[in-house]
Amino acid sequence: MKKNIASLSFLIMSLAASAQTATTTSTTPSIDKPGYNQWSIELNGGVNKPIRTMTAGYATETLNLFHGDLGVRYMFNPKFGLKLDFGYDKFQEADDTAPFESTYLRTDLQGVINVGRALNFEQWTKTFGLLVHGGFGVSQLTSKNGFDGEDYMGNGILGITGQVRLGDRVALTGDLTGVVNGKQNWNFDGMGRTTSGAFDGGLLNASIGLTFYLGKNEKHADWYAEENDRLTKLEDRVDLIETGLLDTDKDGVADLYDLEPNSITGVAVNTKGQSIDTNQNGVPDELESYLDKTYAKKGDNNLTNSTVEELINGGYVNVYFDFNSSKPTNASLSGVDFLVKYLKNNPGKSADIIGYADEIGNSSYNTELSRKRAEAVKKVATNAGIDASRLNVIANGEDTSVNKNSKEARQIVRRVTFQVK
Structure with missing residues (x-):
């Protein structure tokens, strides 16, 4: 027994x-789904400087606090995308000028070009990136002790954003943006009317902030190198074929087809x-x-x-x-x-x-x-x-x-x- x-x-x-x-x-993952995340949220804060449309006797500091910006971005691919952002600027008098306080709000839809991917930054760095953004939107100017009501206008916007990758989910950014308003009726100080014509107010913003990447993939489109990924996938397929032709259990059926x-x-x-x-x-x-x-x-x-x-x-x-x-x-x-x-x-x-x-x-x-x-x-x-x-x-x-x-x-x-x- x-x-x-x-x-x-x-x-x-x-x-x-x-x-x-x-x-x-x-x-094998579906080739229809990108291997990178496409959504991100951008949060920035910094300074502003009106470069036109100030009433005589009124001025802001050279670097005037405060500017804030919140944006949501979607990348169609690693090189091109769109973002919708909301900007806030507060203007106050500089020392030895007449007092004033006004607020400028704007909303813009912008196209985004990932210069870092377009110029193949990945060949020499995986840490630094560069974005260029620009588009159009609408703006509103209000004054605390100047004109009554709101001044509405259209705007054009163009900016450049430097990136420092801190991880797969976050990047540190520094941004310089210029805004030009169309049909601005009141000066930024709110104390007098504009006189410069159709394209009146000009504004510079400088800010630093963070970009938070959303999604289930490892990398965001900002840092995704398509060429390197194609080579990696090709290597993976070759490895799959090589290992798949093995017959581990010696039953006469290659592992690739063995259920x-x-x-x-x-x-x-x-x-x-x-x-x-x-x-x-x-x-x-x-x-x-x-x-x-x-x-x-x-x-x-x-x-x-x-x-x-x-x-x-x-x-x-x-x-x-x-x-x-x-x-x-x-x-x-x-x-x-x-x-x-x-x-x-x-x-x-x-x-x-x-x-x-x-x-x-x-x-x-x-x-x-x-x-x-x-x-x-x-x-x-x-x-x-x-x-x-x-x-x-x-x-x-x-x-x-x-x-x-x-x-x-x-x-x-x-x-x-x-x-x-």
């Missing part, structure tokens, strides 16, 4: 080994590399036939109960888990199926479901993790038709029987095993 169990356990452990080396089929790249060696497969399992019981037909012929009683098509029970209690039937996970690996669910079939064939039997964890991490945490793993296996068994009263969960915590520094050994002890009684 022991010799028979050893032979049978070798085949079952082949199933377990398949569970440990199960791979997930890789998928089951970890099938048991020697077991017949179909043209897609899948083990042939006509009755869909999780055991390949060729292996099932061998087990029945080798270990079944005469006239009985099933393994003897004593053999199955010894295999289960001997630790040859297990369910395995990934690191820090309480979800059984798909390939190792056959271990649950093995137990379920035994309990259905033996309604008077019950089973302990025993969870384990490796030694990485806190001991109390690992004990709880081992309990969650056992509970997860119990749920699979009850969903398969086994009454919960026949299943007892035990949390055995860390299994210290293997070398904790070995990744492969730790995989073996991240498991749930069974004891039937």
Whole structure:
């Protein structure tokens, strides 16, 4: 009997080994979706300087506080985009001039050119960038102690923004922008009317700020080098082809086309590399036939109960888990199926479901993790038709029987095993 169990356990452990080396089929991202983020929010603050339309006897400081700007930008590609921004400027008197206070608000839609990408800055730096922006909008001027009401006008705007990349989600910016108003009726101080014609008020803004990048991709379009990315994708495709032509499980089907790249060696497969399992019981037909012929009683098509029970209690039937996970690996669910079939064939039997964890991490945490793993296996068994009263969960915590520094050994002890009684 022991010799028979050893032979049978070798085949079952082949199933377990398949569970440990199960791979997930890789998928290629859609080429229709860009590999970079497109949205960003810009927040700036600084100084302003009116360069025209001031009433005689009124003036601001050379660098007048305060200017603020808030913008939302969308890049169609790494070189071109649009932004909608809102600007705020406050004007006050300089020393030794007549007092005044006025407020200037504007909203503009601007085109954006990423000069850094257009000129291939990435060839010499991944830290510094440069944007040019310009467009048109509307403005409003109000005065605290000058004219009554509001002065509305159109404006043209043009600016340049230097960028310093602080990370994938934020960049430091410095901006210099000029604004020209059309049909401005009142001077910036609000104390007198303009006299210079159709394009009246001129304004300079200098500011520093931050740009925050939004999206799920690693990089924003501001820092995305298309040519480098194309080369990387080409290299990835070549690597995929080279590795895909390998036949890891030696079943005659290349991994690239193999839907089951970890099938048991020697077991017949179909043209897609899948083990042939006509009755869909999780055991390949060729292996099932061998087990029945080798270990079944005469006239009985099933393994003897004593053999199955010894295999289960001997630790040859297990369910395995990934690191820090309480979800059984798909390939190792056959271990649950093995137990379920035994309990259905033996309604008077019950089973302990025993969870384990490796030694990485806190001991109390690992004990709880081992309990969650056992509970997860119990749920699979009850969903398969086994009454919960026949299943007892035990949390055995860390299994210290293997070398904790070995990744492969730790995989073996991240498991749930069974004891039937």
